[in-house]
Amino acid sequence: METSTLIYLVLAVLLSVAIAFFQYFYKIKRTPKVHILLFALKALTLFLIGLLLINPKIKTLETENIKPVLSVLVDNSLSTQFFKEDKTIRNLLSEVQNQNKIQEKFAVQYFSFGKEISVLDSLSFSDTHTNIYKAINAVNELNKETKSVTILITDGNQTQGNDYEFIHSANKIFPVIVGDTTQYQDVQISQLNVNKYSYLENKFPVEALLYYEGKERVKSTFAILQNGKRIFSKQVEFSPENPTQTVSTNLLSSTKGIHYYTASISKIDNEKNTKNNYKSFSVEVLDEQTKVLLLGSFLHPDLGALKKAIESNKQRKVDIKFIQDNDINFEDYQMYVLYQPNGSFKNVFEKISSNYLLVSGTKTDWNFINAQNLGVQKKAINQKEEYSPVYNPNFLTFLQEDIGFEGFPPLEDKFGEVQLKKEVQGLLYQKFAGVETTQPLLATFEENEKKSAVLFGEGVWKWRASSYLKEQNFETFDKFIGNLVQYLASNKKRKRLEVTSERLYPANAPITISAFYVDKNYQFDNRANLELTLTNKETKEQKKLPFSLINNSYQVSVEGLISGDYSYKVSVVNQKINAYGEFKITDYQIEEQFTNANQQKLQSLATKTNGAVFYPNSINQLLQELINDESYYTTQKSISKEQDLIDWKWILFLIVAFLSAEWFIRKYYGKI
Numbered sequence: 001m002e003t004s005t006l007i008y009l010v011l012a013v014l015l016s017v018a019i020a021f022f023q024y025f026y027k028i029k030r031t032p033k034v035h036i037l038l039f040a041l042k043a044l045t046l047f048l049i050g051l052l053l054i055n056p057k058i059k060t061l062e063t064e065n066i067k068p069v070l071s072v073l074v075d076n077s078l079s080t081q082f083f084k085e086d087k088t089i090r091n092l093l094s095e096v097q098n099q100n101k102i103q104e105k106f107a108v109q110y111f112s113f114g115k116e117i118s119v120l121d122s123l124s125f126s127d128t129h130t131n132i133y134k135a136i137n138a139v140n141e142l143n144k145e146t147k148s149v150t151i152l153i154t155d156g157n158q159t160q161g162n163d164y165e166f167i168h169s170a171n172k173i174f175p176v177i178v179g180d181t182t183q184y185q186d187v188q189i190s191q192l193n194v195n196k197y198s199y200l201e202n203k204f205p206v207e208a209l210l211y212y213e214g215k216e217r218v219k220s221t222f223a224i225l226q227n228g229k230r231i232f233s234k235q236v237e238f239s240p241e242n243p244t245q246t247v248s249t250n251l252l253s254s255t256k257g258i259h260y261y262t263a264s265i266s267k268i269d270n271e272k273n274t275k276n277n278y279k280s281f282s283v284e285v286l287d288e289q290t291k292v293l294l295l296g297s298f299l300h301p302d303l304g305a306l307k308k309a310i311e312s313n314k315q316r317k318v319d320i321k322f323i324q325d326n327d328i329n330f331e332d333y334q335m336y337v338l339y340q341p342n343g344s345f346k347n348v349f350e351k352i353s354s355n356y357l358l359v360s361g362t363k364t365d366w367n368f369i370n371a372q373n374l375g376v377q378k379k380a381i382n383q384k385e386e387y388s389p390v391y392n393p394n395f396l397t398f399l400q401e402d403i404g405f406e407g408f409p410p411l412e413d414k415f416g417e418v419q420l421k422k423e424v425q426g427l428l429y430q431k432f433a434g435v436e437t438t439q440p441l442l443a444t445f446e447e448n449e450k451k452s453a454v455l456f457g458e459g460v461w462k463w464r465a466s467s468y469l470k471e472q473n474f475e476t477f478d479k480f481i482g483n484l485v486q487y488l489a490s491n492k493k494r495k496r497l498e499v500t501s502e503r504l505y506p507a508n509a510p511i512t513i514s515a516f517y518v519d520k521n522y523q524f525d526n527r528a529n530l531e532l533t534l535t536n537k538e539t540k541e542q543k544k545l546p547f548s549l550i551n552n553s554y555q556v557s558v559e560g561l562i563s564g565d566y567s568y569k570v571s572v573v574n575q576k577i578n579a580y581g582e583f584k585i586t587d588y589q590i591e592e593q594f595t596n597a598n599q600q601k602l603q604s605l606a607t608k609t610n611g612a613v614f615y616p617n618s619i620n621q622l623l624q625e626l627i628n629d630e631s632y633y634t635t636q637k638s639i640s641k642e643q644d645l646i647d648w649k650w651i652l653f654l655i656v657a658f659l660s661a662e663w664f665i666r667k668y669y670g671k672i
Helices: 003-024 034-054 078-082 086-098 100-105 132-142 301-311 343-351 366-370 460-471 475-489 599-608 616-628 648-668
Strands: 057-066 069-075 107-113 117-119 148-154 172-177 186-194 197-199 203-213 218-226 229-238 244-252 257-265 278-286 290-296 316-322 335-339 356-360 376-391 411-420 424-432 435-447 450-456 497-500 511-517 530-536 542-546 548-550 553-558 564-572 578-585 635-644
Touching (some): 069 086, 069 132, 086 100, 107 132, 172 616, 203 229, 203 257, 218 244, 229 244, 301 316, 301 475, 316 475, 343 366, 366 376, 376 435, 376 450, 411 435, 411 450, 460 475, 497 578, 511 578, 542 553
Parallel strands (some): 148 172, 197 278
Antiparallel strands (some): 107 117, 186 203, 218 229, 257 278, 376 424, 424 435, 435 450, 511 553, 530 542, 530 564, 548 553
8 A cells, every 4th residue: 555545544534533523522511422422423434435535555466377378270171181181180189189288388279270260169171272371370460479389280282372481480380291291293284374255256365384293204185175075185295304384275266155164184104183184264255346436636645545445355446546537437336435526526426326435635625515415514614624533432333443543643624614414423523622522523324225424534544554553554444444335335224133253163162143233223222132043954953042231232152062064043032133144163172283291381481480390190299399398488477456445335335324323313312
């Protein structure tokens, strides 16, 4: 207890006695004996009130024993089961759990990991991906304030995440390697590069990267099959000095639709794992190409930027023409980009009525545009102004994410107020002079299935360059322009139910199907009940699942499907609105592509963290080393705590009791 508190308590006693004495003895000639009792009650009451206000505390010192932490990370992926090491891992885990001296010396934590890490409950060895880096990083972060060590039970084969060989860890890591460490000869398809789309009667490229692991010179045959029929083959040769080969070919798109192919490389002698000798891929063949006319009256960097962005999708072809050209056949194009129109564009607007993007700028003749009855007008003056983009998250015409629009350079246009004569959807708003407005910078118009859009400003080439500086590629910006062109070029009536899924899924991979549903006003409707009906084409087995509402879309996840071809129907309950699709689940499992445990990387990891590599038959040696390692010891931590010296509830009860007793005694003796 502090000295100041003791002083306050002494003062409280003196003050309480003084007040009570003044009330019952000061200048009173006759003092009945009852005054002594009343004096005591008053003094005690006042002292207890003072005690309650002072609230004295006492400090106590407690000690806590803190054990070092032993984190046991167990690989729960399919590759463990593929190596038939699931029983071995369970035995290893049992050895650690039954070692009493380990339990006494360490605070033992058990985790399982695959794609994610979780507290070990049970082992299924069913995770379709392995992320060793994430597992190690997670336990290091969890135990960064304590002395800790990690036992990593794994085959060392990682399919996802950063390379764990180069992880920074202040704690020792002791890998226990499970799986066959013998090096077998193996040939595999390490990567396939192929476009998702092709055009009817066109050829599409296929590039295969092949890899060989072994000590002899071998030959094999690479082939591509469709519906079990070989459509391409080539003999390849490998050696320890030349372990990689690249095979390229072009395949013909003969019929429209989705086509599935299998790439394979033939088995070599003494090859243990042939699961990685096969990979499937799919190509959707389209029967037409969108042709876009980019029409202007003068040269500008925007023309080249728009052409590059639109043609980044191989389904589209862009022709740049100038208004003075005489060889323009407007019927050859499905969409038009009209760049800074002026009076010479009069005949153009007579020949096209929709499917155009109008881009204005400092050389645009707004008096001419205002007279065309396009649904948009601008009271422009001959003065330049810079307009920065502001993303509108409520834009519903098509799905477009914010790609960092507000970080893009401003566009230039003539200053003036935009007047809209039709109902529009604004994807981007204008910001000028530091003020955000609801004036559109990029807006879409849709009336009677006729679609158009207006971009109020030149300098879009700067946006593409800015996107490249940020992303180190043009993909994000080109996708944004592609979304806009796809919307404008499509003549199809907008559907109220749009469904998105992949065409090809690896075995045991999570399958997610998303849907976007709008009401009759084409506003997103979150009140609907959507249902998925999934059918296996071979067995005819059906499965029905409800969709869940997640943000502004509906999603459903499907698990436990066997390999094969599937068709699906997405329906809106109680409405005659359906969408159909199909996909295929292949036999390919990435966790089964390894021939042996990755001893080299695990050894490197152990060396870098001052640990050591062990094997299942030496687990007791590892445990004994940890028991004998004097660098791991229990520490004591002193914790200073302040505790109240009094219980305020009892003090309050006594105050009330003493005051009540004093009042009744005074009443009884006629002192009140």
